[in-house]
Amino acid sequence: MTPQTTHVFHRHLHTTLPVAVSGRGVTITDSQGRQYIDASGGAAVSCLGHGHPDVLAAMHAQIDRIAYAHTSFFTTEVAEALADDLIAHAPTGMSHAYFVSGGSEAVEAALKMARQYFVEIGQPQRSHFIARRQSYHGNTLGALAVGGNQWRRAQFAPLLMDVTHVSPCYEYRDRRPDETAEQYGQRLVLELAQAIDRLGGENVIAFVAETVVGATAGALTPVPGYLKGVRDLCDRHGILLILDEVMCGMGRTGTLHACEQEGVVPDLMTIAKGLGGGYQPIGAVLAQKRIVDTFAKGSGLFQHGHTYLGHAVACAAALAVQQVIRRDDLLAACRRQGEGLANRLQQRLGEHPHVGDLRGRGLFRGIELVRDRATKTPFDPALRLHARIKREAMTRGLMVYPMGGTIDGQQGDHVLLAPPFTVSEADLDAIVDRLAQAIDAAL
Numbered sequence: 001m002t003p004q005t006t007h008v009f010h011r012h013l014h015t016t017l018p019v020a021v022s023g024r025g026v027t028i029t030d031s032q033g034r035q036y037i038d039a040s041g042g043a044a045v046s047c048l049g050h051g052h053p054d055v056l057a058a059m060h061a062q063i064d065r066i067a068y069a070h071t072s073f074f075t076t077e078v079a080e081a082l083a084d085d086l087i088a089h090a091p092t093g094m095s096h097a098y099f100v101s102g103g104s105e106a107v108e109a110a111l112k113m114a115r116q117y118f119v120e121i122g123q124p125q126r127s128h129f130i131a132r133r134q135s136y137h138g139n140t141l142g143a144l145a146v147g148g149n150q151w152r153r154a155q156f157a158p159l160l161m162d163v164t165h166v167s168p169c170y171e172y173r174d175r176r177p178d179e180t181a182e183q184y185g186q187r188l189v190l191e192l193a194q195a196i197d198r199l200g201g202e203n204v205i206a207f208v209a210e211t212v213v214g215a216t217a218g219a220l221t222p223v224p225g226y227l228k229g230v231r232d233l234c235d236r237h238g239i240l241l242i243l244d245e246v247m248c249g250m251g252r253t254g255t256l257h258a259c260e261q262e263g264v265v266p267d268l269m270t271i272a273k274g275l276g277g278g279y280q281p282i283g284a285v286l287a288q289k290r291i292v293d294t295f296a297k298g299s300g301l302f303q304h305g306h307t308y309l310g311h312a313v314a315c316a317a318a319l320a321v322q323q324v325i326r327r328d329d330l331l332a333a334c335r336r337q338g339e340g341l342a343n344r345l346q347q348r349l350g351e352h353p354h355v356g357d358l359r360g361r362g363l364f365r366g367i368e369l370v371r372d373r374a375t376k377t378p379f380d381p382a383l384r385l386h387a388r389i390k391r392e393a394m395t396r397g398l399m400v401y402p403m404g405g406t407i408d409g410q411q412g413d414h415v416l417l418a419p420p421f422t423v424s425e426a427d428l429d430a431i432v433d434r435l436a437q438a439i440d441a442a443l
């Protein structure tokens with residue numbers, strides 16, 4: 001499909017996309033019969049791969065019963081069942097799931113839920129969010145405002161609410177040689193504390209962060225104790241902690257929620273992507289009981305909503321995805337294959353002169369590319385190395401999720417890998433082999 005022969009307003013208007021005609025397991029096939037290993041799960045979405053029979057059967061069964069019932073008139077059995085399932089496996093104290101259609105909607109809903117919570121409890125002066133520079137929380141205006149990616153924000157900046165951005169937790173680049181990882185984490189907490197003091201703690205609604213940073217930085221993991229320090233600080237000021245697990249959550253890092261590995265429980269948590277595994281568009285905000293109780297005892301209405309909240313077929317797909325993950329012990333598979341992927345990357349790319357950092361958890365792995373390993377100098381952004389790697393990978397039948405270096409010229413291009421939890425050893429061999437070839441061809 002060339003740009004001249006389509007009426008779809010594609011996101012890229014200067015490229016010609018292959019036409020995906022079928023997907024089975026980790027493989028997508030295009031209309032020319034070419035096959036691609038989906039090593040990124042699209043954008044860390046397809047946790048079960050494509051065409052999973054159990055998910056398709058659950059969706060068919062739901063369509064036969066009822067596909068859609070507006071949430072101002074009805075609830076559905078399947079939405080109730082999915083919420084029960086999510087809450088049964090949620091971090092301590094979470095009591096309700098608010099369903100939406102994707103990640104950005106989940107973040108928007110969480111921001112508004114947090115604001116309304118403070119209005120309900122008589123603290124309407126709280127009107128400010130704090131987030132981090134190296135982050136992506138979605139493309140709608142509220143989500144974009146809390147996001148810190150300059151490239152995504154720049155032309156829309158006049159439309160965005162005022163958000164304070166503090167440093168990300170980016171150990172590879174920002175930990176000083178004289179600091180331990182823990183000391184570095186505490187320095188970041190101190191920076192956040194100073195930002196809160198400048199704003200006045202009583203004016204801040206929430207601190208928003210991805211537990212493991214995905215799209216803007218390629219699987220940046222927090223250093224030990226950092227998020228715990230953030231949690232304590234938020235508690236001291238009555239500030240809510242919103243963890244955005246749209247990309248890193250729902251098993252991707254080897255535990256259902258990435259925050260489990262930090263021993264931190266958020267007040268609100270956003271999930272999407274792996275929740276429905278790509279079978280249907282669905283996201284959710286998981287909320288602490290005291291927040292939901294406040295709404296219930298107060299106005300009785302969360303003043304927000306979309307037409308497709310809790311769509312029955314989307315809920316059926318998500319419920320089936322979660323059931324398959326548990327039945328087939330796929331969190332263990334994610335941890336095991338994640339180690340296998342990390343080892344292969346280390347063996348094949350660990351000494352590569354332009355690989356600065358290999359990082360991540362589970363089947364969520366990032367590779368940061370640099371011009372100079374010793375100085376960590378990134379490639380010139382004008383080279384668009386990440387885009388070249390993506391092209392070279394596609395010609396080798398491999399889907400990866402690359403992103404350019406965008407933070408004050410201080411970040412290298414990176415590639416994110418997030419294959420389905422069902423990925424085999426042979427698939428992992430092929431992924432790393434083709435990726436290494438694609439990187440060399442792109443350089």
Ligand code: PLP
Nearest residue numbers: 102103104136137138215246247
């Ligand atoms: N939050 C995070 C952490 C994400 O990675 C993304 C998408 O990549 C979003 C929110 C936005 O999700 P969506 O693209 O489904 O709107």
